[in-house]
Amino acid sequence: MIRDDIKAAQITAMKAGDKGTRQATNLILSAIKNRDIEERTRSVQMDDDAMVIEVLQKMVKQRRESIEMFEGGGRQDLVDTEKAEVAVIERFLPAQMSDAETIAAIEAIKAELGASGMKDMGRVMAELKARHATTLDMSKASSLVKAALS
Incomplete structure (x- = not known):
């Protein structure tokens, strides 16, 4: 399951002292937990991996939009942070169709x-x-x- 891969990556990042990956995985797990709470009220539950992929895709989309805005505002430091988060998030997504x-x-x-x-x-x-x-x-x-x- 993708959720388990994310948790394993978080533990590995903590042990390695990789602050950027640890923060990104924290954000991912937080977004997944929020989605779990939303799913409780629905009558039809989604497949866990499909739900996690949907959350990850939404996070990537949000960050790409932020990157565009930050580039327009001349904030290269924030652009770099967002790009690093996108790279971590995309590690857990299945390969996209060409x-x-x-x-x-x-x-x-x-x-x-x-x-x-x-x-x-x-x-x-x-x-x-x-x-x-x-x-x-x-x-x-x-x-x-x-x-x-x-």
Whole structure:
């Protein structure tokens, strides 16, 4: 399980005195714990690894947005910190699909659903997320789906 890998990395970082990795794993475990609390109230529970991957993807997205803002503000120290956190978080994410693989998956779903225009984008995106959510950056996929349907 990914959660166990993160805890093991945290222990290794503490023993090695790696402050950056330890802080990043603390943030990850905190976000996962918050998501666990949210999940308690839901009637349908998610698979643990899928939930952890979703949390990690959200954290990476937030940090990339922060990096853009910090670069615009000329805060290189904060950019470096965020990039270091992204590197630690991405260690626990499964390999992401390449653009070519994403386009192939979109074309397959498009053919299965008989999607022909922009009115079918919601259906294609929903199916794409259902099949490939853990290995796909949905924001990139959105632009690829839009291009495939136009």
